[in-house]
Amino acid sequence: METKELRSKFLDKLQNSLKTGTFVKLTLSKPEHKNKELKNIYARLVEIKGESMLSFTLRHTTKDVTKNHPIAEAIAIIGSWLGSDFLNGDLYTTEEDIFIQYNKKRQPRIFTKPPSHQASQPTAHNKQKKRLVEADKNNVYLREMGIIGADGQVLPTGQKKFRQINKYIEIIDAQLQQSSLPADAHIVDMGSGKGYLTFALYDYLKNNLGMTPTIVGIELRQNLVDFCNALASKAGFEKLHFIAQDIQEYQPKRIDMLIALHACDTATDLAIAKGIQAHAQVIVVAPCCHKQIRKQMHCESDLQSILKHGILEERQAELITDGIRSLLMEAQGYKTKVFEFISTEHTSKNLMITGTKGKPNAEALAKVEAIKKQFGIESHYLEQLL
Numbered sequence: 001m002e003t004k005e006l007r008s009k010f011l012d013k014l015q016n017s018l019k020t021g022t023f024v025k026l027t028l029s030k031p032e033h034k035n036k037e038l039k040n041i042y043a044r045l046v047e048i049k050g051e052s053m054l055s056f057t058l059r060h061t062t063k064d065v066t067k068n069h070p071i072a073e074a075i076a077i078i079g080s081w082l083g084s085d086f087l088n089g090d091l092y093t094t095e096e097d098i099f100i101q102y103n104k105k106r107q108p109r110i111f112t113k114p115p116s117h118q119a120s121q122p123t124a125h126n127k128q129k130k131r132l133v134e135a136d137k138n139n140v141y142l143r144e145m146g147i148i149g150a151d152g153q154v155l156p157t158g159q160k161k162f163r164q165i166n167k168y169i170e171i172i173d174a175q176l177q178q179s180s181l182p183a184d185a186h187i188v189d190m191g192s193g194k195g196y197l198t199f200a201l202y203d204y205l206k207n208n209l210g211m212t213p214t215i216v217g218i219e220l221r222q223n224l225v226d227f228c229n230a231l232a233s234k235a236g237f238e239k240l241h242f243i244a245q246d247i248q249e250y251q252p253k254r255i256d257m258l259i260a261l262h263a264c265d266t267a268t269d270l271a272i273a274k275g276i277q278a279h280a281q282v283i284v285v286a287p288c289c290h291k292q293i294r295k296q297m298h299c300e301s302d303l304q305s306i307l308k309h310g311i312l313e314e315r316q317a318e319l320i321t322d323g324i325r326s327l328l329m330e331a332q333g334y335k336t337k338v339f340e341f342i343s344t345e346h347t348s349k350n351l352m353i354t355g356t357k358g359k360p361n362a363e364a365l366a367k368v369e370a371i372k373k374q375f376g377i378e379s380h381y382l383e384q385l386l
C-alpha cells in the first residue's frame, strides 16, 4: 500500500472506532518537529455541552496543554501530524490495538495486536452514550429524510429528529425485553406520517436484533404513503409497507405490536381499540391533541375554581383523557406505563402510554366510572370503541 493509503487506513480505523463506541485512546509519539519541548500527544474522547470531541493533551517537557476539537476536525489534525510531526501513532480500541510507524524515510507500516483494553474509557465531561441508531453514511432512510448528510454526520437540522428516533428505539427496546414478541412480529404503525420512526423501528428490529418483522404504516395522506413506499424499496426494506387508509377502515389480520405516535385527537383511540381487538401483545401510543373529553367536562366540585382558567382546563382534560385510556387498557389486560416522551414539530404533547399484555385489572372500569362522574363526562371515545 502507498504511504497515503496506509495513513488513510489508520485514520479510517480511528473514525470507525469513534463512531462505533470502541475507541479507547490514541497516542502520537516519536516527535520530528521543531518544538523540542513537545514530546507526545495523548487523545481521549470527551463530551462537552452534548458534543463529542477529542481532547488532546500536548505533553511538553515542563507542562501539559489541553486542546479540545470536534471529531472531524480532530481526525484531520491527527492526519496532518502523522508522518510529519510524529512518526508513531498508537490507536487503542476494544476490538484491536492498531499501530502506525514511519521510518526515517517517512515510509509507514501498520500492524495490529489483540486489544489491550476491554472497555472504552468513560468520557471525563460526560459519559459517552452509545446510540441504538447510528448515524452512518450508508443509512439510506436517514439520508433521504434529511437527518444525516452524505458524509454520514447528523445535520444541524436533523439533531432533534435523530434524538427522538433514538429515544423511541430505546423505549421500544425496553418494551421488547418485557414481552415475548415473535421474531416474525407483525407490527402496525397507525398515523405513520413521514415514517421517520417506522423506518427506524424496522431497521433496528431487522438489522440490529436480527428479527424478521413485517411492519405496516397506516396513513391518510397518499403523498406520504407514496414517499414511504418508494423509500422502503430504495432502502431494501422488503417487509415494510405503507397503506393510504383511515385507521378506522383498516382491518388487520394480525397485530403483535400496535404503534400510534402523535396520531391526531381520537385517532389514538381508534388505534388503541384496533390493537386491543387484534390482541396485540404490545401497545405503544404517544397521544396528540385532545378535544373529545374537554367538550364534555364540567365539574361541580371545588376544582371548578381552578378549571375556570382555560389552560388549566385543557391540561386537566388531557390528564383525564390519557388517564382513562390507560385504565381502559388495564381493564383489557394490559399492564400500562405512562411517561414522558419527546414532542415533535407537529405537537407539544409529550406523553407516551405503553401496554404489555398481562392480566386484566378487575377494578379499572369502576375507577373509570368514578372519574367520569367527578368530571361530568358521559363517555370516553375509547370506551365506545371497545
Ligand SMILES: C[S@@+](CC[C@H](N)C(=O)[O-])C[C@H]1O[C@@H](n2cnc3c(N)ncnc32)[C@H](O)[C@@H]1O
Residues within 6 Å of the ligand: 190, 191, 192, 193, 194, 195, 196, 197, 218, 219, 220, 221, 245, 246, 247, 248, 260, 261, 262, 263, 264, 267, 270, 288, 344, 346
Ligand atoms: C402528527 S403526525 C405523526 C406522524 C408520525 N407518527 C410521527 O410521530 O412522526 C400524525 C399523522 O397521522 C395521520 N392521521 C391522523 N388521523 C388518521 C387516521 N384516522 N387514519 C390514518 N392516519 C391518520 C395524519 O395524516 C398525520 O400524518
